[in-house]
Amino acid sequence: MMMDSFEYRLQARRPANYLALGFGLFTACAVLLAQAALWAWVPVGLYLAIVLWQLMRNPSDGLSLRGGSIDIYSDNKLIRRIPLAWIRSAQIRSGVFAPDECTLLMSDGNRIELPSAALPPARRLKRELQARGVSLA
Structure with missing residues (x-):
């Protein structure tokens, strides 16, 4: 008997990661509007860099x-x-x-x-x- 194939993939490009990107952009806008010190940009920049790197690489398991x-x-x-x-x-x-x-x-x-x-x-x-x-x- 021939069985249909089954495939499951979990990719980085999924709604949760796009939501994380939106959160990072929202935080960056808040830091910009608050005219925060330069050190406040470091964690925001790192967070955005990690999220963008994952979305660009799009690893899949x-x-x-x-x-x-x-x-x-x-x-x-x-x-x-x-x-x-x-x-x-x-x-x-x-x-x-x-x-x-x-x-x-x-x-x-x-x-x-x-x-x-x-x-x-x-x-x-x-x-x-x-x-x-x-x-x-």
Whole structure:
């Protein structure tokens, strides 16, 4: 049976970072209107530089499930490809105040921790892995 592919990406260009840019610009305008001292521009300038750098670089983390394997991406590069046939089971934990975690238990006894930045929401990941025959521990 042919399974549709699934892909999840988390990029820097998302609404939260554009909101952070707006906050930085608002703060810069407030510092300008207040005619604040030069030292007040240092943290505002650093904050804006970091946000703009992230938006320009647009790093992307994620995973894709296709063709019988899991591909893990970090900073727009493929870092690992794991065949689904090698996976005995998966442990997926979702935290209230912590990021979701996924540990793959391999048929050779090894454990592989997937990077949390690359993971979709836990419920979706469980559904996608189960649809591809990976049992959940």
